[in-house]
Amino acid sequence: MRKLLTEILSGDPGIEVLGAAQDPYVAREMIKTLNPDVITLDIEMPKMDGIEFLKKIMRLRPMPVVMISSLTQQGADATLHAMEIGAVDCVAKPTQDLQHGLSEKYLEVIEKVKMAATARVRSLDDRPGRAGQRLSSSPAFASTEAVIAIGASTGGVEALSSVLPVLPPDSPAIVVTQHMPASFTRSFANRLNGLCAISVVEASDGARILPGHAYIAPGDMHLRVAKSGANYICRIGGQERVSGHCPSVDVLFQSVAECVGKNAVGVILTGMGKDGAKGLLAMRNAGAYTLGQNEASCVVYGMPRIAEEMGAVMEQLPLRQIPRKVLDICIAQKGKSIRV
Structure with a gap:
């Protein structure tokens, strides 16, 4: 594994591989001596597992870390934990034919290491963590027709783990596209469900979109919102890459613009790239209220920056202020709506 990663990364002229360590104790000394910009870290290592070593890194010497994880359920759970602790991103290693499988991922490995070098990382003791006290309910939430659409990429695991748990159990319906491998999204939804007063599930085709629920786009499949009679429902389908991604935030936002308005x-x-900017602009043009995470609270200020530059964002806020603002907007929308 170390040999393959070294070969892949060394093949890019913008990356210099300073060394490879067989266990965390060797890695610790190499970090002190070589001062790398980015570390790739396997979950499974001798003498100390990757999670424990990551905690030490993020407390003592915070730096960008890309996790290398298996596609197993255990590997997915551990990787999501790592990203909550502060890992910037992950690469899923194949379970069979390691050399061939990882070689096919060489562009992904290079892209994620380069992106990690630009990420804003914080000490584990200085991270925002969970967003704190749960917000109070309102009679307006239960009867609102509002749909909250959220898009995220790099740093989104931590961001969503701060935003969703503070929402009240009768929160307006939420649909989410987070860039994530297919094998991880169900585990991610389950982890969030254990933290939240709302019910969080991986979205399924035809599922009715209800208040008090959040629906996470499954990996490698697009999530759209559609209308069925008087109800909003999830539509799952299509594996083409849109704005470089599947699932794509643009696909979700565009469907919300057309269907919910x-x-x-x-x-x-937070996230690298431009996915979501065009879709968010379509939402704004359709009359929706649009928010972006501000630069200071983003791990990677990419997607919100492009959306802001395109005029898609009506207001930028620190991550901690977004849940309250979203609920206030929904209450205000409820007060303005006229039903005939």
């Missing part, structure tokens, strides 16, 4: 709230969170 002025009853929607759009939120674009």
